Amino acid sequence: MMGKARVEAFSDGVLAIIITIMVLELKVPHDASLAGLLALWPVFLSYVLSFIYVGIYWNNHHHMLHTVHHVSGSMLWANLHLLFWLSLVPFVTGWMGENHFAALPTALYGIVLLMAAIAYFILQLTIIRAHGSDSVLHKALGRDFKGKISPLLYASAIVLAFFSQALAGAIYAGVALMWLVPDRRIEKTLAS
Amino acid sequence: MMGKARVEAFSDGVLAIIITIMVLELKVPHDASLAGLLALWPVFLSYVLSFIYVGIYWNNHHHMLHTVHHVSGSMLWANLHLLFWLSLVPFVTGWMGENHFAALPTALYGIVLLMAAIAYFILQLTIIRAHGSDSVLHKALGRDFKGKISPLLYASAIVLAFFSQALAGAIYAGVALMWLVPDRRIEKTLAS
Amino acid sequence: MMGKARVEAFSDGVLAIIITIMVLELKVPHDASLAGLLALWPVFLSYVLSFIYVGIYWNNHHHMLHTVHHVSGSMLWANLHLLFWLSLVPFVTGWMGENHFAALPTALYGIVLLMAAIAYFILQLTIIRAHGSDSVLHKALGRDFKGKISPLLYASAIVLAFFSQALAGAIYAGVALMWLVPDRRIEKTLAS
Amino acid sequence: MMGKARVEAFSDGVLAIIITIMVLELKVPHDASLAGLLALWPVFLSYVLSFIYVGIYWNNHHHMLHTVHHVSGSMLWANLHLLFWLSLVPFVTGWMGENHFAALPTALYGIVLLMAAIAYFILQLTIIRAHGSDSVLHKALGRDFKGKISPLLYASAIVLAFFSQALAGAIYAGVALMWLVPDRRIEKTLAS
Numbered sequence: 001m002m003g004k005a006r007v008e009a010f011s012d013g014v015l016a017i018i019i020t021i022m023v024l025e026l027k028v029p030h031d032a033s034l035a036g037l038l039a040l041w042p043v044f045l046s047y048v049l050s051f052i053y054v055g056i057y058w059n060n061h062h063h064m065l066h067t068v069h070h071v072s073g074s075m076l077w078a079n080l081h082l083l084f085w086l087s088l089v090p091f092v093t094g095w096m097g098e099n100h101f102a103a104l105p106t107a108l109y110g111i112v113l114l115m116a117a118i119a120y121f122i123l124q125l126t127i128i129r130a131h132g133s134d135s136v137l138h139k140a141l142g143r144d145f146k147g148k149i150s151p152l153l154y155a156s157a158i159v160l161a162f163f164s165q166a167l168a169g170a171i172y173a174g175v176a177l178m179w180l181v182p183d184r185r186i187e188k189t190l191a192s
Numbered sequence: 193m194m195g196k197a198r199v200e201a202f203s204d205g206v207l208a209i210i211i212t213i214m215v216l217e218l219k220v221p222h223d224a225s226l227a228g229l230l231a232l233w234p235v236f237l238s239y240v241l242s243f244i245y246v247g248i249y250w251n252n253h254h255h256m257l258h259t260v261h262h263v264s265g266s267m268l269w270a271n272l273h274l275l276f277w278l279s280l281v282p283f284v285t286g287w288m289g290e291n292h293f294a295a296l297p298t299a300l301y302g303i304v305l306l307m308a309a310i311a312y313f314i315l316q317l318t319i320i321r322a323h324g325s326d327s328v329l330h331k332a333l334g335r336d337f338k339g340k341i342s343p344l345l346y347a348s349a350i351v352l353a354f355f356s357q358a359l360a361g362a363i364y365a366g367v368a369l370m371w372l373v374p375d376r377r378i379e380k381t382l383a384s
Numbered sequence: 385m386m387g388k389a390r391v392e393a394f395s396d397g398v399l400a401i402i403i404t405i406m407v408l409e410l411k412v413p414h415d416a417s418l419a420g421l422l423a424l425w426p427v428f429l430s431y432v433l434s435f436i437y438v439g440i441y442w443n444n445h446h447h448m449l450h451t452v453h454h455v456s457g458s459m460l461w462a463n464l465h466l467l468f469w470l471s472l473v474p475f476v477t478g479w480m481g482e483n484h485f486a487a488l489p490t491a492l493y494g495i496v497l498l499m500a501a502i503a504y505f506i507l508q509l510t511i512i513r514a515h516g517s518d519s520v521l522h523k524a525l526g527r528d529f530k531g532k533i534s535p536l537l538y539a540s541a542i543v544l545a546f547f548s549q550a551l552a553g554a555i556y557a558g559v560a561l562m563w564l565v566p567d568r569r570i571e572k573t574l575a576s
Numbered sequence: 577m578m579g580k581a582r583v584e585a586f587s588d589g590v591l592a593i594i595i596t597i598m599v600l601e602l603k604v605p606h607d608a609s610l611a612g613l614l615a616l617w618p619v620f621l622s623y624v625l626s627f628i629y630v631g632i633y634w635n636n637h638h639h640m641l642h643t644v645h646h647v648s649g650s651m652l653w654a655n656l657h658l659l660f661w662l663s664l665v666p667f668v669t670g671w672m673g674e675n676h677f678a679a680l681p682t683a684l685y686g687i688v689l690l691m692a693a694i695a696y697f698i699l700q701l702t703i704i705r706a707h708g709s710d711s712v713l714h715k716a717l718g719r720d721f722k723g724k725i726s727p728l729l730y731a732s733a734i735v736l737a738f739f740s741q742a743l744a745g746a747i748y749a750g751v752a753l754m755w756l757v758p759d760r761r762i763e764k765t766l767a768s
Contacts, residue, residue, distance in 0.1 A: 006200055006254050008582055013208030013397075016589030020597065021212065023663050025220070028601070028670040032678035037671075051663070055656045062582050062652070076254070077372070080247045087215050087243070094220040095229075102224035180653070198392055198446050205400030205589075213404065217412070268446070269564070272439045279407050279435070286412040287421075294416035390584055390638050397592030405596065409604070460638070461756070464631045471599050471627070478604040479613075486608035 004071045007079060011061060014083045018090060019054045022047055025094035043097035046109075049172060050093040053113065056179045057086060057120070068127055078126040082119040088112045106168050107161035113172065114154040121147060150175050196263045199271060203253060206275045210282060211246045214239055217286035235289035238301075241364060242285040245305065248371045249278060249312070260319055270318040274311040280304045298360050299353035305364065306346040313339060342367050388455045391463060395445060398467045402474060403438045406431055409478035427481035430493075433556060434477040437497065440563045441470060441504070452511055462510040466503040472496045490552050491545035497556065498538040505531060534559050580647045583655060587637060590659045594666060595630045598623055601670035619673035622685075625748060626669040629689065632755045633662060633696070644703055654702040658695040664688045682744050683737035689748065690730040697723060726751050 026043055029036030061082075068075070092112045096105040124147070157171035218235055221228030253274075260267070284304045288297040316339070349363035410427055413420030445466075452459070476496045480489040508531070541555035602619055605612030637658075644651070668688045672681040700723070733747040 006204060009201060009585060010204045010208055010250060012582060012586045013205055013589055014212055016586055017209055017212040017593055019659075020590055020593040020663055021216065023667060024216075024597065024600075026664075026667050028667060028674055030674070032671070032675035032680050034680060037680065037684070048660075051656075051660055055653070058586060059649075059652050059656075073251070076251055077247070080243075080251075083211075084240075084243055087212055088218075091215060091218050091220060095224070098220055098222070099224035104224050104226060104229065108229070198396060201393060202396045202400055202442060205397055206404055209401055209404040213408065216408075265443070268443050269439070272435075272443075275403075276432075276435055279404055280410075283407060283410050283412060287416070290412055290414070291416035296416050296418060296421065300421070390588060393585060394588045394592055394634060397589055398596055401593055401596040405600065408600075457635070460635055461631070464627075464635075467595075468624075468627055471596055472602075475599060475602050475604060479608070482604055482606070483608035488608050488610060488613065492613070 004065060004068050007071050007076065008065055011065075011079060011083060012058075014087065015054060015058045015061070018086055019051060019058075022050055022054075022090040022093055025090065025097065042100045043094070046093045046097035046101075049176065050089050052176045052180070054086065054089060056176065057082075057116070060120070060179070064124065064127065067131070069131065072126075072130055075123070075126050075130065078119070078123040082116065082123050085112055085116040085119050089116075101165045101169060103162045103165060106165045107158045110154045110158040110161060110168065110172065113175075114151055114158065117147075117151045117154060121151075146178060150179070196257060196260050199263050199268065200254075200257055203257075203271060203275060204250075206279065207246060207250045207253070210278055211243060211250075214242055214246075214282040214285055217282065217289065234292045235286070238285045238289035238293075241368065242281050244368045244372070246278065246281060248368065249274075249308070252312070252371070256316065256319065259323075261323065264318075264322055267315070267318050267322065270311070270315040274308065274315050277304055277308040277311050281308075293357045293361060295354045295357060298357045299350045302346045302350040302353060302360065302364065305367075306343055306350065309339075309343045309346060313343075338370060342371070388449060388452050391455055391460065392449055395449075395463060395467060396442075398471065399438060399442045399445070402470055403435060403442075406434055406438075406474040406477055409474065409481065426484045427478070430477045430481035430485075433560065434473050436560045436564070438470065438473060440560065441466075441500070444504070444563070448508065448511065451515075453515065456510075456514055459507070459510050459514065462503070462507040466500065466507050469496055469500040469503050473500075485549045485553060487546045487549060490549045491542045494538050494542040494545060494552065494556065497559075498535055498542065501531075501535045501538060505535075530562060534563070580641060580644050583647050583652065584641055587641075587655060587659065588634075591630060591634045591637070591662065594662055595627060595634075598626055598630075598666040598669055601666065601673065618676045619670070622669045622673035622677075625752065626665050628752045628756070630662065630665060632752065633658075633692070636696070636755070640700065640703065643707070645707065648702075648706055651699070651702050651706065654695070654699040658692065658699050661688055661692040661695050665692075677741045677745060679738045679741060682741045683734045686730045686734040686737060686744065686748065689751075690727055690734065693723075693727045693730060697727075722754060726755070 026040060026047055029040065089112060092105065092109045096102075096109045099105050153171050153175050157168040160171065161168040218232060218239055221232065281304060284297065284301045288294075288301045291297050345363050345367050349360040352363070353360040410424060410431055413424065473496060476489065476493045480486075480493045483489050537555050537559050541552040544555065545552040602616060602623055605616065665688060668681065668685045672678075672685045675681045729747050729751050733744040736747065737744040
């Protein structure tokens with residue numbers, strides 16, 4: 001009954017702004033020295049990681065919304081809930097980067113990723129419920145291995161962050177790599 | 193005579209930016225301590241409240257514009273007037289949060305909410321006038337209980353802010369909760 | 385041959401961001417006092433003025449693009465040229481506001497308005513040339529009184545700013561008021 | 577199989593934000609003096625240069641996407657890869673401007689331009705591969721002289737930056753001028 005164009009446009013806008021304001025945390029060094037530039041490496045590294053994560057969310061969101069026929073009020077709020085957690089990504093990215101991947105910021109980064117994953121799961125569920133179990137999305141997801149393993153990996157990285165930040169960081173990077181492959185399940189089901 | 197696509201696109205853009213730049217007030221703490229993070233709770237709390245308010249406005253704006261057939265010059269300006277007051281939300285959110293819900297910032301937060309509510313009311317009126325009393329929006333609104341009670345509640349919270357900020361804050365949260373239910377009246381009328 | 389949808393979308397995006405980042409110049413006072421808030425009045429006043437100006441540009445841009453059938457390469461650059469001068473509005477707004485309407489910032493504000501007006505005029509010319517003298521825009525503009533008088537008024541305000549900032553400010557406000565009435569000429573011609 | 581509307585909308589959003597947040601590096605001087613304003617000239621000059629570059633990318637992106645019929649997963653990521661390098665433009669613009677075109681920042685500016693050019697080339701290749709050698713884009717590009725000479729010029733400017741920043745800057749400006757002429761090859765092929 002409602003068009004999905006504005007939901008896509010608004011989500012695109014918020015995601016585009018999130019991905020771009022993160023770069024503001026990459027504060028311009030006051031001198032022109034190589035040392036000043038190199039001191040930014042942890043902020044840059046966390047920027048790259050978060051850029052990929054927001055890119056993954058945009059990509060999967062793009063595919064998921066593609067299967068939606070009508071937008072309900074609960075979908076709008078499930079979508080805003082997802083955008084809320086993603087809007088915190090620039091904050092935790094900056095905190096983690098500026099503190100050179102210290103324990104607490106690294107754990108909080110995982111908490112925000114975990115909450116975003118849960119919010120994405122809720123949005124997925126809301127869409128499937130509205131369209132019935134015959135929906136394209138439902139068929140496309142199948143066992144949804146990636147969607148189920150990611151929260152577990154985030155949760156373990158949150159705990160690990162207090163013992164080995166390198167290991168926690170490796171898990172965040174690993175999950176991102178796993179998702180970099182776009183959701184071909186939906187692409188395939190749509191194509192068939 | 194004019195399409196409404198650009199009005200929606202521009203409003204979506206402004207609302208998406210408002211909702212996202214508010215997070216910039218959540219300034220990254222300079223150390224990695226739990227104390228530094230917890231000190232941000234009033235800024236975070238006011239961010240959550242304002243995120244919900246802007247979300248509500250986006251949601252209701254989405255529904256209201258859905259009933260518009262042709263966009264007039266006065267509608268464009270009534271819409272810009274609404275966006276003006278909403279553009280002040282990040283400012284009052286930051287001021288209220290950073291001052292731990294002190295009296296004056298808490299009152300000013302209510303003033304901006306009140307002005308936005310009045311601007312929304314004017315936009316609604318402009319749309320109804322242009323489409324006649326048979327318009328979908330006019331039928332859908334009915335007595336418009338929520339639209340009438342909200343300004344009264346904001347006004348009382350503005351006064352109360354000077355005596356009990358907790359009570360004023362509770363009213364802001366209460367009005368938000370009341371509106372969280374999307375405007376099903378319009379959804380129903382459109383569906384029938 | 386080229387669709388105009390992306391030109392509108394990109395312009396909407398840039399204008400939405402310009403109008404919203406201006407509010408970032410309205411820096412949150414560090415205390416919760418009325419004095420701290422009132423000290424912001426010149427910044428707030430210049431924000432209101434610039435919000436109206438960007439709103440006017442968006443409005444007129446919306447009407448002008450409505451008459452365009454095909455977008456050429458020169459139109460894209462004429463449009464970017466306009467957006468360039470408008471992108472400087474937040475800078476001159478902040479400078480004028482923070483310096484309580486001092487002579488030089490008030491003059492520079494006028495220079496940016498003048499350059500934007502010239503850029504708008506060039507864009508208009510580019511569109512009319514591409515569509516021929518039978519174009520809707522050409523007919524709608526007629527003598528284009530407002531478009532011709534505005535640059536003259538800006539130019540006089542730039543000079544006046546060094547003698548009476550109040551007078552220069554009054555001219556800026558006056559031109560804005562004159563334009564607040566949307567471009568009904570185009571609306572009428574389109575409707576007929 | 578996937579629509580390209582959201583890819584365009586998201587890219588427009590990111591490019592619009594990049595082009596607009598660059599102006600935030602143009603920090604408002606604290607006094608109203610001419611000296612304070614003139615001290616900003618290197619930041620302003622680098623802003624103008626980067627505005628033109630992002631404008632060129634938007635322009636060419638607009639033309640290139642125009643030839644795309646279906647969007648694949650690899651196109652989405654090739655596009656995000658391009659946006660990643662462009663998102664670093666505000667950072668290198670600010671660093672180069674604030675350090676008055678010192679050697680290292682001027683070289684880094686070229687590195688980001690080079691990486692963006694490579695990312696654009698990869699996106700072009702991904703689109704051509706998906707559409708076959710009969711594609712409009714493939715025909716339109718022809719020998720693609722500009723696309724091949726630009727990376728070479730950027731690379732030479734990166735090295736030159738350590739000997740003569742004026743020469744490196746002249747190369748950046750020259751490449752921009754060369755591209756200012758929009759991609760008429762695609763326009764012509766589409767028109768024929």
